[in-house]
Amino acid sequence: MTAGLVEHWLESGRLELPLPASGRTAERWQRLARLAEDNIVAARIAESHVDAVAILHELGGKPPDPGQLWGVWAAEAPDTALTATDADGAFTLNGTKVWCAGAGFCTHALVTARLEDGTQGLFAVTVTDPAVKALPSTWWNAGMAGSDTRPVQFTNAQAVAVGDPGAYLNRPGFWHGAIGVAACWLGGARRVADPLYRCAASRSADAYSLAHLGAVDAALAASDAMLAEAAAQVDADPFDRSGTAQLLARRVRTVVEHAVDEAITRTGRALGPGPLCQDGRHAQRVADLSIYIRQSHAERDLAELGQLAGRQAMRAP
Structure with a gap:
């Protein structure tokens, strides 16, 4: 629904x-x-x-195309990490992101990830990419169950940097x-x-x-x-x-x-x-x-x- x-x-x-x-x-x-x-x-x-x-x-990012549904996945947890690797301006993401609302039906998302120097960057990803996988739900409460909030695993997922490192929060x-x-x-x-x-x-x-x-x-x-x-x-x-x-x-x-x-x-x-x-x-x-x-x-x-x-x-x- x-x-x-x-x-x-x-x-x-x-x-x-x-x-x-x-x-x-x-x-x-x-x-x-x-x-x-x-x-x-x-x-x-x-x-x-x-x-x-x-x-x-x-x-200064590219605006969403018609019909795209975007999420913002910026939560962080001490026991999980999402890292971004830069290869001449082409970024790949690896790791797990927690608390991703709309994991099963968003088409795109902005996600925060740690760069190699420890700073935080913001990246645009295509959620339908096979390298982006929503993990099984661990949600037990009836409240907000329809939000389909799950961990999402990234395995060499292609990503586009949005703004400078730290710009999302600052x-x-x-x-x-x-x-x-x-x-x-x-x-x-x-x-x-x-x-x-x-x-x-x-x-x-x-x-x-x-x-x-x-x-x-x-x-x-x-x-x-x-x-x-x-x-x-x-x-x-x-x-x-x-x-x-x-x-x-x-x-x-x-x-x-x-x-x-x-x-x-x-x-x-x-x-x-x-x-x-x-x-x-x-x-x-x-x-x-x-x-x-x-x-x-x-x-x-x-x-x-x-x-x-x-x-x-x-x-x-």
Whole structure:
């Protein structure tokens, strides 16, 4: 279902979004949120594709051809490695990449790999190349199972370098993309909270349900406001001359993560097990969003935010 839905979005033009920092960043994030309202798993794959489009634009890569579905596979683990070997500008990749979403249905991907000097490079690969092999799934959770996230093995796979070594991480667009993920989280949170909104509109709503909805509604509204303000800042400072792109992204993601936690927890506390046990679509959304939000690194991200905020306060007049 996920692959078919994303393919439909691709063919119908729903994934043709304004580029980040192009003056229409708010529209981009609003449309990502709406995709997640439709389907959280498909939106996670779609967000990766539109992020790849933006990365290729920012780093001077060749734009995707029509009908191609791109992933961004940049996760790293201490027990696996992907290396890139340069032979007069022709790169080959060897090793294993973990956490590759859409491993079985993406046509292309941007992947990070280590160069011989230890620096990190970004490379475009054709996933349908026989030298690129998705390994058997080790995914046991029902949440995000449709994302087909698997390890992928590369054996002398041909690759094209995208940008200079280190450019993938050292660009403002990395943090703009991080906010795009948060926009998808927010869309998912809205849908998870739907049963609570419907309950509050009914005559059977009690004070406890209304209190839970009040907390959820405030958190969702705060996230909307934060995304709108962030979009305005990104469009006003597309090259991050202020040096605040990371601080902004971490603030947005923290606010949205709180809204997600509120939506999942308070909807469950207010309505009990009924929707989770008897509404298959709601149960799947909760499962999907519970996994998706773990792209946040929780207290580690809060510690990074605190450090950045402290430095910013020290620089303030």
